[in-house]
């Protein structure tokens with residue numbers, strides 16, 4: 001072992017064997033790193049560094065019989081992976097059952113505002129479906145992944161499970177077509193209702209592989225690659241979706257949808273995507289969140 005392969009060399013033999021065996025079986029390095037991080041023994045950064053070392057060791061071994069030095073190997077994590085995407089190259093998107101308007105596009109991180117995504121009737125039907133089933137919103141606890149009430153999120157929430165309402169299924173299919181991503185790789189709709197003064201302070205939608213509490217959620221469908229925020233009503237004042245790092249605020253408008261990518265093309269969390277729901281000043285704000293996952297959800 002040379003000093004170039006420090007992180008891999010520092011692992012116990014069982015882990016070194018595990019990594020080598022999985023690389024030999026052509027497993028995805030990112031899935032391997034996620035598995036290592038999920039055990040709680042290694043951070044994502046350490047797992048990635050160890051796997052990269054192992055890839056280099058394998059490449060050097062493979063090149064040993066060949067004349068000349070083995071070519072340097074790029075990181076196993078640098079290849080772009082499949083991402084959901086919205087074709088915002090023109091100002092209209094023809095969804096199978098509706099023509100969507102592209103209202104603005106921010107390129108990096110990608111944030112797109114879409115108009116005419118839902119009809120007024122669809123917004124009203126979703127809101128009516130959830131009726132009075134709202135409970136105080138929660139967040140995922142970093143320590144153990146439990147759903148806990150947090151002072152930074154003062155809204156109320158409700159869920160629509162897959163197969164529960166025809167209108168939700170229709171919208172699910174529409175969003176999947178717009179984002180080129182199968183509905184099975186997404187979470188059920190999560191509604192958020194904000195009355196006056198209620199808010200969700202800036203946070204990230206991506207799950208942190210280095211947080212023990214988020215790892216159990218990562219195990220059920222992988223990373224949250226992209227977010228749709230569907231605005232189900234107009235708001236008299238306040239209640240914008242804010243991106244503090246981007247100097248951007250998007251005001252709710254019934255039937256509009258805000259889209260943003262939470263990760264880069266390697267499925268790694270993008271810290272630029274910090275965002276929140278500003279306090280409602282007058283009126284009520286109701287949105288539906290839809291998070292697109294790496295893998296089949298649930």
Ligand SMILES: O=C(O)CCC(=O)C(=O)O
Pocket residue numbers: 192200205229239240241242275276277278287289
């Ligand atoms: O309320 C908003 O505009 C954003 C909501 C949000 O960020 C969330 O629920 O994760």
